[in-house]
Amino acid sequence: MSPGVASAEKQAEILKDQGNVYFKKERLSAAIDAYTEAITLCPLIPVYWTNRALCHRKRNEWERVESDCRKALELDKDSVKAHYMLGLALLQSQQYREAVKQLEKALELGRGGKPGTYMVEEIWQELAKARYTEWEQGALVRKRQQKDLKELCERLLKEDCERRLTIADVNTAPVKQSLVEIDGVIQLDDDEFSGDENKSDDPPNEEITKLYHQHLETLTQVFDKAGAPDRPVEVPDHLCCKITMDIFRDPVITPSGVTYERATLLEHLRKVGKFDPVTRTPLSSDLVVPNLAMKEAVQAYLDDHGWAYRTY
Numbered sequence: 001m002s003p004g005v006a007s008a009e010k011q012a013e014i015l016k017d018q019g020n021v022y023f024k025k026e027r028l029s030a031a032i033d034a035y036t037e038a039i040t041l042c043p044l045i046p047v048y049w050t051n052r053a054l055c056h057r058k059r060n061e062w063e064r065v066e067s068d069c070r071k072a073l074e075l076d077k078d079s080v081k082a083h084y085m086l087g088l089a090l091l092q093s094q095q096y097r098e099a100v101k102q103l104e105k106a107l108e109l110g111r112g113g114k115p116g117t118y119m120v121e122e123i124w125q126e127l128a129k130a131r132y133t134e135w136e137q138g139a140l141v142r143k144r145q146q147k148d149l150k151e152l153c154e155r156l157l158k159e160d161c162e163r164r165l166t167i168a169d170v171n172t173a174p175v176k177q178s179l180v181e182i183d184g185v186i187q188l189d190d191d192e193f194s195g196d197e198n199k200s201d202d203p204p205n206e207e208i209t210k211l212y213h214q215h216l217e218t219l220t221q222v223f224d225k226a227g228a229p230d231r232p233v234e235v236p237d238h239l240c241c242k243i244t245m246d247i248f249r250d251p252v253i254t255p256s257g258v259t260y261e262r263a264t265l266l267e268h269l270r271k272v273g274k275f276d277p278v279t280r281t282p283l284s285s286d287l288v289v290p291n292l293a294m295k296e297a298v299q300a301y302l303d304d305h306g307w308a309y310r311t312y
Contacts, residue, residue, distance in 0.1 A: 012042040019051060028055045046075040046082065053085050062092040080109045084123055087130065096134035103127040111250050121263065124249045131302070139230035150223045154216065161212040168204045239298050242278060243268070248298050253291040256281050262288070 019034030035052035042048065053068035069086035072079050087102035103126055110120045235247045241261040250262040256279040260268075268277055269285055276283045 008041045012038040012045065012048070015041070016048060016051065019055075023051070023055060028058055031055050044075055046072040046079055049075070050079060050081040050085070053082070057085055057088065062089045065089040066093075078109055080106050080123075083109065084119075084126070088126060091126075091130055091133070094137075096130060096137060099130045100127065100134055103130055107249075120250065135230075142230055143227065146223055146227055150219065153219055157212060157215050157219070161208060164208045165205055168208060236301070239294075239301055248291075248294055251291040251294040251298070252288045253294070254279075254283055255287050256283075259291045259294050262290075 015034045015038040019031045019038065022028070022031035022034060032052055032055045035048050035055065038045070038048045039052065049068045049072035053065045053072065056062075056064040056068065065085055066089040069082040069089065072082035073086070076082070083102045083106035087099045087106060090096075090099035090102060103123060107120065107123045107127055110123055240247055241251075241264060242258065243264045244261055246261070248259070248261060251259050252262045252265060253259045254265075254276050256276045258276060258278045260277070265277070265288060266285055269283065274284050275281060
């Protein structure tokens with residue numbers, strides 16, 4: 001390494017440290033200037049980009065957050081901060097699907113670090129919001145589409161019923177019959193041509209009307225079932241931690257066979273005592289292992305139900 005390069009790197013680190021001091025004092029403009037100078041000297045150091053992105057985030061300058069985070073990821077594809085803040089920036093521009101992908105990656109990388117050393121819970125909360133928002137937006141579109149389609153089907157059923165009634169009446173009585181809605185109930189409406197004595201109550205007409213109502217009921221059932229995935233649901237108890245009563249984020253299992261949320265269990269071992277919260281058997285953190293089966297079960301549930309519930 002040449003003396004010039006070493007000097008530039010040393011100066012860049014000094015500028016980064018100055019930027020950190022400015023950031024803690026909420027002097028964001030000064031911090032941005034310091035990080036920018038560091039980037040100018042050493043543009044291949046990803047932390048300079050993520051530090052500047054954090055300043056932009058504080059100022060709600062989301063396009064700049066996105067730009068800096070994408071550059072950081074070009075330099076380090078495993079940067080938790082870059083994936084996390086890029087996900088937040090994409091949420092602001094309503095790119096929900098891509099935002100979810102970035103936040104999922106941040107959560108995956110965050111979990112891989114030392115437990116409790118990174119903002120896994122914060123990432124999870126933002127991911128939950130992103131997934132719920134993505135589901136909610138999609139649900140609104142699907143509900144509108146289903147409503148329009150249901151109304152079209154109902155209109156076609158009504159027209160078909162009226163056509164059948166007209167055909168059935170051709171060879172019976174000179175009575176014009178159509179369907180009208182009275183107090184929310186579909187009924188036959190008789191418009192007389194030649195007096196009360198000509199009103200018809202033919203069994204074929206009753207059969208046609210009965211069939212029409214059956215079709216309406218079936219239609220309602222079909223659309224009700226189709227809309228089920230877009231209605232909020234309760235999470236099953238077996239997918240929730242016994243301590244937090246919330247859905248598992250990072251499930252771990254003890255030798256006793258009980259599954260807990262990792263952060264919650266480690267906090268219990270640190271603050272309460274080294275024993276299993278449920279079975280009360282002796283327990284230390286080195287005996288806790290990830291519950292991969294539970295993690296897959298939770299993910300499968302979330303995939304099936306489209307995050308149709310709030311976790312925040």
